[in-house]
Amino acid sequence: MISFETLYAAPLELIKHAPVLLVAGPLMGACAAALAPNSRWAWMISVAASIFAAWMALCVAGEVARKGVVDYAIGGFAPPLGIAFRIDWLSAMMGLLISFISVLAALYSGHALRAEVREEKHGLFQAGFLLCQAGLLGVVSTGDAFNAFVFLEVASIGTYALVALGADRDRRALPAAFNYLIMGTIGATFFVIGVGFLYAATGTLNMADIATRLVTLSDSRAVLAGFAFIVVGLGLKAAMFPLHGWLPNAYAYAPSLIAVFLSATATKAAIYLLARFLFTVFDPGSGFAHLFLVWVLAPLGAIAAIVCSLQAVFEPELRRMLAFSSVAQVGYILLGLSIASLGGMSAGLMHLTAHSLMKAALFMALGGVAILLRARTLADFAGAGRDAPWTMAAFAIAAASLMGLPLTFGFLTKFRLIEAALSANQIWIVAVIAASSLLALIYVGRMLEALFFRTPAPGAARAAEAPLGVLVPLWILAGVSVWFGVDASLPEGLANSGALALLGARP
Amino acid sequence: MSFLLDHLNYVAVVVLMMGGLFIVFSSGNLIKRMVGLAIFQTSTGLFYISLAKVSGGTAPIMINAASKEGQALAAELDLAYVAAHGLDGVVYSNPLPHVLILTAIVVGVSTLAVGLAIAVRLREAYGTLEADEIAALDRETPKSTGAGP
Numbered sequence: 035m036i037s038f039e040t041l042y043a044a045p046l047e048l049i050k051h052a053p054v055l056l057v058a059g060p061l062m063g064a065c066a067a068a069l070a071p072n073s074r075w076a077w078m079i080s081v082a083a084s085i086f087a088a089w090m091a092l093c094v095a096g097e098v099a100r101k102g103v104v105d106y107a108i109g110g111f112a113p114p115l116g117i118a119f120r121i122d123w124l125s126a127m128m129g130l131l132i133s134f135i136s137v138l139a140a141l142y143s144g145h146a147l148r149a150e151v152r153e154e155k156h157g158l159f160q161a162g163f164l165l166c167q168a169g170l171l172g173v174v175s176t177g178d179a180f181n182a183f184v185f186l187e188v189a190s191i192g193t194y195a196l197v198a199l200g201a202d203r204d205r206r207a208l209p210a211a212f213n214y215l216i217m218g219t220i221g222a223t224f225f226v227i228g229v230g231f232l233y234a235a236t237g238t239l240n241m242a243d244i245a246t247r248l249v250t251l252s253d254s255r256a257v258l259a260g261f262a263f264i265v266v267g268l269g270l271k272a273a274m275f276p277l278h279g280w281l282p283n284a285y286a287y288a289p290s291l292i293a294v295f296l297s298a299t300a301t302k303a304a305i306y307l308l309a310r311f312l313f314t315v316f317d318p319g320s321g322f323a324h325l326f327l328v329w330v331l332a333p334l335g336a337i338a339a340i341v342c343s344l345q346a347v348f349e350p351e352l353r354r355m356l357a358f359s360s361v362a363q364v365g366y367i368l369l370g371l372s373i374a375s376l377g378g379m380s381a382g383l384m385h386l387t388a389h390s391l392m393k394a395a396l397f398m399a400l401g402g403v404a405i406l407l408r409a410r411t412l413a414d415f416a417g418a419g420r421d422a423p424w425t426m427a428a429f430a431i432a433a434a435s436l437m438g439l440p441l442t443f444g445f446l447t448k449f450r451l452i453e454a455a456l457s458a459n460q461i462w463i464v465a466v467i468a469a470s471s472l473l474a475l476i477y478v479g480r481m482l483e484a485l486f487f488r489t490p491a492p493g494a495a496r497a498a499e500a501p502l503g504v505l506v507p508l509w510i511l512a513g514v515s516v517w518f519g520v521d522a523s524l525p526e527g528l529a530n531s532g533a534l535a536l537l538g539a540r541p
Numbered sequence: 542m543s544f545l546l547d548h549l550n551y552v553a554v555v556v557l558m559m560g561g562l563f564i565v566f567s568s569g570n571l572i573k574r575m576v577g578l579a580i581f582q583t584s585t586g587l588f589y590i591s592l593a594k595v596s597g598g599t600a601p602i603m604i605n606a607a608s609k610e611g612q613a614l615a616a617e618l619d620l621a622y623v624a625a626h627g628l629d630g631v632v633y634s635n636p637l638p639h640v641l642i643l644t645a646i647v648v649g650v651s652t653l654a655v656g657l658a659i660a661v662r663l664r665e666a667y668g669t670l671e672a673d674e675i676a677a678l679d680r681e682t683p684k685s686t687g688a689g690p
Contacts, residue, residue: 180641187648191655198659205666208659209675215656216565216578223582226645227558230585233638234592 052093064164073156088133120177123531128174138507145503166192210283221270231260272304275338285357290401298394332372338365343473377454379533385447395432395511402500418497419486428512443518557584593638601636
């Protein structure tokens with residue numbers, strides 16, 4: 035594993051405040067981008083703020099490598115009275131992932147916005163994008179349950195508006211955004227009700243503090259009710275089957291930049307929070323949490339992996355196909371978490387990383403060529419592989435990772451999931467992963483067949499190679515998918531430390 | 542029954558919560574859905590404020606008996622209680638949930654604003670605010686590219 039201690043260089047003051055600057059950077063950037071005089075300025079601010087956040091994420095990871103856990107009391111008020119950021123390996127890993135994807139998405143946005151969104155909205159669009167980024171980074175850094183809700187909503191309200199901006203190209207983005215808003219808000223409100231129950235039972239909002247006080251309260255009915263509300267609320271946000279109804283349309287009709295960014299980060303942050311509550315705040319060994327893992331999370335994950343893959347197989351629209359596949363992949367991650375062993379957890383986290391990388395690449399490649407084609411269905415994309423070989427080659431690599439072909443990151447993470455399931459004696463999980471991979475083979479096969487082997491209808495618009503501003507971030511994503519497939523020491527080390535932080539942090 | 546009466550504000554929370562959710566799911570009009578959502582969110586406000594109430598507690602403003610304002614505040618309290626416990630023994634309600642719910646109200650208002658803004662755009666693009674009519678329009682013109690450039 036790369037040693038994070040030596041990787042970063044920053045003034046000491048900056049490193050000291052890195053946990054909060056990680057969130058404040060994009061937040062300030064959002065204000066600046068909203069005031070930017072033109073599209074180019076907004077884009078530069080967005081890229082600069084994203085790179086700054088990534089730098090801070092590296093600094094925080096370095097600090098975590100040195101100290102184990104970084105505590106940061108906001109405004110100098112020490113927890114449990116003040117709000118605290120608490121960053122362990124899991125948070126550091128999520129922060130790195132989100133900020134890395136954000137930088138690439140910001141680079142990509144320069145081209146994508148010009149083609150998809152009206153010029154006068156670019157500044158506000160970038161502001162929304164940065165707000166969303168700040169919210170997600172806040173969710174993974176905070177150690178305070180109510181603060182997590184606020185950040186979750188900062189991110190979500192930004193995304194509702196951004197999804198709706200897809201209406202410049204297709205008005206169906208509007209009902210999609212409205213549905214997303216309703217479901218997302220219900221999810222967030224459920225979460226806040228659950229946090230209220232926990233507060234009533236324990237009298238604190240600091241997650242670590244709640245965990246210590248819950249030890250003696252595990253059969254209190256208020257705690258049980260809180261648990262149920264929190265799990266359902268976060269399930270909605272994370273698109274856990276069957277609460278995923280908002281996701282396919284939101285991803286399909288949003289501007290392509292938002293599809294790239296959301297598919298790679300938003301549901302992942304919600305999964306992070308779910309894992310944080312399931313394993314750090316509640317005791318996974320205690321009765322109800324254990325029952326939930328075994329009898330709810332695992333079956334729902336398995337159903338998602340199968341049913342949503344089937345839906346993807348029969349879906350004619352390419353982006354909706356990828357969206358259904360996202361729900362299926364969330365199922366894989368939840369299956370990994372439900373095994374609740376170190377191996378399962380680490381496999382789930384690795385799959386989370388792999389899925390972020392490949393889905394971002396897939397949506398980015400589609401966005402790169404779809405702008406010219408105005409294409410939605412598989413037939414519209416026919417032959418794009420021959421007209422835009424570089425773009426579609428990257429698509430093919432990411433698709434191979436989605437299928438789980440050897441030498442890609444997706445293969446490795448599925449392999450780890452199966453290993454973990456076997457060592458926990460859960461053969462049925464292996465069967466589910468095998469069946470779902472078979473379905474993935476079919477729908478990815480359909481995509482690649484249309485893209486590479488079908489000839490476009492005569493007179494139809496022809497694709498052209500995506501510009502350099504798309505190709506560079508796209509190939510970075512595809513390259514990382516292959517690099518991690520060959521040498522996974524970096525994500526594996528991070529995922530192992532993250533899993534250890536989740537399981538080992540019990541008081 | 543007496544249990545329910547003793548917890549009347551929690552009963553109100555549940556009624557508001559379920560009523561709001563019901564409106565969201567049963568109503569086909571998007572504005573009504575937003576109203577339902579707002580009621581649903583408001584119920585959490587009442588829930589948190591109920592949690593904060595300490596029986597016999599007063600507003601969480603420290604009473605400084607040495608100052609004029611403090612004496613004015615103390616005069617508003619239950620005099621028999623103050624006589625029995627002294628000003629140092631005054632019980633305050635928990636201020637934290639009030640602060641939390643202030644934040645949640647802000648979140649709720651922004652959600653409402655964004656939702657209504659999207660509803661306005663929906664009305665411009667589809668000419669209706671009924672969910673089933675919008676769905677029907679989408680089925681008719683699957684290739685629509687909508688408003689804009």
